[in-house]
Amino acid sequence: MAEAIVNHALGKLADIVGKEISFLQGYHRQLDSMQHELRWIRAFLKDAELKRNSDERAKNWVNEVHDVAYRIEDVIDTVVAEVNNFNQPQMISVLNRVLMNPKKLPIVHKISEEINKIEKRIDEISQCVEKYGIRELGDGSIGGVKKPVMETVLPDTDETDVVGLQSDKENIIKLLLDPSTTRRCVVSIVGLGGLGKTTLARKAYNSYEVKKGFDFRVWVSISQNFKLIDLLVAIIKKIRPLKKDEKDLIKDLRKKQDAIPQRKGVEYFTNGLNMALRDKKYLIIMDDIWTEDLWIQVKGALPDFNNGSRVLITTRFSNIAMEADPTYNPYELPLLSDQESQELLLKKAFPNQNPENYLKDLADLLKQFTVKCGNLPLALVILGCLLSRKPPTYSSWNKVFQTLNWHVDGKKCMEVLATSYEDLPAVLKPCFMYLASFPEDYQIHAKSLIRMWVAEGFIREERNKTLEETAEGYLEELLQRSMIQVSKRYYNGSIKYCCIHDLLRDLAIEKAKEYGFLAIISNEAGNSMHATVRRAAQHCVCREIMDYTSPNLRSLLCFGDLPNFSRFKLLNIFSEMGKNKDVRIDNFKELTQLKYLVLCSYIYNDSKGSLWKNVSRMRNLQTLDLSNYSKPSPDCLWDIKTLRHVILPKTHGRGPPPTADLKNLQTLKTVCFRTLWQTKGLPNLPAIRVLRITEGINHGFICWETLATFLSRLHHLVSLQIKCSRNSYEMLDMSSFQGMQSLHVEGSWSLKKAFDVNLFPVHLLKLTLTNSYLIQDPIPILEKLESLKVLKLMQYSYNGKKINCSEKGFTSLENFELHGLPNLEEWKMEGGGMALVKKIEITGCENLQTIPELQHTTNLKELRLNGTSQDLLGKLRGKEQYKIKHVPSIHMI
Known part of the structure; x- marks a missing residue:
């Protein structure tokens, strides 16, 4: 984390040094010096941070680095804020007066003092590297101890205190002994730390079937800092005793860490392992792999005799599993079920007695404990061991629940999870x-x-x-x-x-x-917030405890009622996730540094449209979501060159003017078509990927020729939604949009151009049609879109009575939805059609009488019927139940 904080500060320093800011005249030498020193300090950070839990010197030094990096950010952000304020029209005259002698400005004097203090502090931190021996803290391994790959001797007995893995064990054994696959393949068990991957692998390793099925079985545990030679030697030692010259070679290699001897050693033991395994059917289990390149290094030492040999790995990372064997899907170990979680907890809480006598009193707490543990086996085991030392009474267990602190009582569990963070x-x-x-x-x-x-x-x-x-x-x-x-x-x-x-x-x-990274404000927790905290998440709904202050706050996420946040002048991110009735517009007046502004509430208390005036002063804004605001957007919004994602009110979003040059803008929703685009030109939006455009009152009807020209310039367009309110329009030819993946067209079709598959992008993945009023059945056309995964025919998209899917249609479709088609009576599909469909949803089709033989769609997992005819529902519950009985999830209303 320290490295990330310093990198952030370095990025800001580089940015500010490159700008011509009169405030900083005379300070460039000091800023350059800061950059140089921070880069030097960064070289020691990674090792020092890994040692901070076991070495107090490292901890103190890293904290000092955090502090100075934050102070640098504060200075830079203060400068940027002042520059932005001076760029406001009312401040131009003030700026001109101080430009010749900037030291007359109080803020410049304050910044000067702070820069001098920071420079002095950096010098002191640099000297500490030598003074306190930071340089010799260690080799960078987690926890200060470097753990080699080591052989693990496992007892040939099955675990009796684990639950929920029996079916998983059987599945893994089948994969290991699969007679249809004779090549040496890799089976992978993937899942969260503490989920039971090692336990599952051990159960399979110790099973009778696996013992009988292989000539050699080898188990090695892999550390995060493995060495290939250690791994090779660990495997060889399990197969045969080491020779004397091999033992001597290992000792020699441990003394000589040079690349050439190490490489020769790897070659020697690779050949030795190949010889030891020759013509043998072997199983090698490598437990807890952390790096993707391990398999690349070791696979040459594991020969493939096409005799059914196997390698089994456990890992937290699915990409490692895919690297080891792309042809085998990783076996993803799920969390325990509620019942399995309770069973495991009881086994640990009552190791030598029958818990049945206590379940009546403890049932509610048992459920709460399993929820707290999130069905994670490791957490349940640790908690069960804790409860086993308590009297089995409600009051005793409830006291544990009320005072449970995972950072203390669950220390072992958190340490296991923390290794994932440190990595x-x-x-x-x-x-x-x-x-x-x-x-x-x-x-x-x-x-x-x-x-x-x-x-x-x-x-x-x-x-x-x-x-x-x-x-x-x-x-x-x-x-x-x-x-x-x-x-x-x-x-x-x-x-x-x-x-x-x-x-x-x-x-x-x-x-x-x-790390002082974030403060959480909630009803349950203490809400004191240190003055240096950079981020806050507001979870509470009680305004009385929300009067907190932190002048350095950069990020504020509100999931409850809004606090008074107008004082946070350096705020970069404000996201309002709740539904507040009284969002105060004047709170945004001072927030000129915002980069991210999202308001989910409907804003009614801004009759003068003051919010737009405040937004236009945010010159660094990247993301803006005011989809629930009721005032039309002004043209001055588009003067903000940093905009990347803009989501405007659905009926009040005014598109950029022709003069707009928004090179960073990627998302634009929803903007009305502007008639001046036809006469004065089109805005420059080269990076647009998502566009939602509509006709709007006082903004002009869509001119399809102009729209076609506009769209042809958007070479990165991925998702497009067009809404037309006129009676009919001519469908645009979008076949040239090779990169478009999603298309939503709302409005009726003109009869001038035939409805044809060649109008659509060839690689389209998702298509939604609304209010198209098609008379011709669109399915025979749309089923030819070979890449289509999602098709939604929404209200009045089709006015006919029948739709028919052919046997070879929709070769990629996974989601098929029909909504609001009141004239539809019959849906037919030839056997073999929609072979990959997983979800079918039909709503508001009240006259639909028949659906096809869905028993042929073997991949169908979910069927939802709502608002269809009673006759159809009666058939599907009776004589036609055979059509859908194979579907796991059925909802019929």
């Missing part, structure tokens, strides 16, 4: 801690999270990628490391909603407090 790259640590901002069990909107990360400055620029694309990669990496869970994905596979396990959220909160 994160520096760029991911602040991203992970940011998840602590969200309430427990909150469904986090991935796009919003990514935009906040970008506004915070967490994301590093990568060549040929937007910051958002890089951030999406960060999110996927957190998923691969089992640090988050996916709740829902978009049609294109990207994450839509994610959540964080409660224990990992506790870990994020603990780390955020430790």
Whole structure:
């Protein structure tokens, strides 16, 4: 985390040095010196931070580095704020008066003093590296002890105190002994730390079937700092005793750490392992792999004799599993069920007695404990051991529940989870801690999270990628490391909603407090907030405890009632997630530094449209979401060159004027078509990826020729929604939009152009039609879109009585929805059609009498029928039940 904080400060220093700011005339030498010293300090940070838990010198030094980096940020942000204020029209004359002699300005004197103090403090911190021996803190391994790969001798007995793994054990054994696959393949068990991956692998390893099925079985545990030679030697030792010359070679290699001897040693033991395994059917289990390149290094030592040999690995990271064997899907170990969780907790809480006598009194607490543990086996085991030392009474267990502190009582569990945090790259640590901002069990909107990360400055620029694309990669990496869970994905596979396990959220909160990264304001917790805190998450709904202050606050996320936040002049991020009835517009007057502004509430108390005036002063704004605001957007909004994502009121969003040059703008929803685009030209929006455009009162009807010209210039367009309110229009030819993935067209079709598949982008993944009033059945046309995954025919998109799917139609479709088609009576589908469909939803089709033989759609997982005819529901519950009885989830209303 320290490295991330320093990187952030360095980025701001580089940015400010490159700007011609009169305030800073005469200070460039000092700022350059700060940059140089911070880069030098950064070289020692990684090792020092890893040692901070075991070495007080390291802890104090790292904290000092945090402090000075934050102070640098404060100075820079204060300068930027003052410059922005001086750029306001009323301040121009003041700026001119002080330009020749800036020292007359009080703020310049204050900044000068602070720069001198920071420079002095940096010198002191640099000297501490030598003075207190920071340089010799160690080798950078976690916890101060470097753990080598080591052989583990496992008892040949099955665990009796674990539950919920019997079916998983059987599945793993089948994969290990599968007679149809004779090549040496890799089976992977993937899951969160503490979930039971090692226990499952051990159960399979010790099973009778596996013992009988292999000539050799070898188990090795892998540390985060493994050495390939140690791994090779550990495997060889399990197969045969080491020879004397091999023992001598190992001793010699441990003395000589040079690359050439190490490489020769690897080659020697690789050949030795190949010889030891020759013509043998072997099973090698490598437990807890942390790095993707391990398999690349070791696979050459594990020969494939095409005799059914296997390698089994356990890991927290799905990308490692895919690297090891792309043809085998990782076996993802799920959390325990509620019943299994209670069973495991009871086994640990009552190790030598029958718990049945106590269940009546403890049943409610038992459920609460399992919820607290999040069905995580490791947490349940630790809690069960704690309860086993308490009297089995309600009052005793309730006292444990009320006072339970996972940072103390669950220390072992948190230490296991903390290893996942310590292993994160520096760029991911602040991203992970940011998840602590969200309430427990909150469904986090991935796009919003990514935009906040970008506004915070967490994301590093990568060549040929937007910051958002890089951030999406960060999110996927957190998923691969089992640090988050996916709740829902978009049609294109990207994450839509994610959540964080409660224990990992506790870990994020603990780390955020430790580094002064975040304060959480809630009804339950103490709400004191240190003056240096940078971020706050407001979870409470009681205004009486919300009067907190922190002049350095940069980020404020509100999930409850709004506090008085107008004093936070350096605020970069403000997100209002609740539904507040009295959002005060004047609170935004001083927030000129905002980069991210989202208001979810409907704002009625701004008759003069003052909010837009305040927004126009936010010259660094990146994300703006005022979709529930009732006032039309002004043209001055588009003077903000930093805009990246803009979501406007659905009927009041005014599109950019022709003079707009918004090179960073990627999302634009919803804007009305402007007639002046036809006469005065089109705005320059080269980076647009998501566009929602509509006709609007006083903004002009859509001119399709102008719109076609506009769209043809948007080479990165991925998602487009067009809403037309006229009686009919001519469908645009969008076949040239190779990158478009989602298209939503609302409005009736003109009869001038035939409805044809060639009008649509060839790689379209999602299509929604609304109010199209088609007479011709669209299915025979749309089913030819080979990449289409989602099709939604919304209200009055089709006026006919029948739709018919062919046997070879919709080869990729996964989601099919019919909504508000009152004339539809019959849906037919030839056997084999929609082979991959997973969800079918039909609502508001009250005259629909028949649906097809869905028993042929073997991938169908969910069927929802709402507002269809009673006759149809009666058939599906009676004589036609055979059509849908294979579907796991059926909702019929």
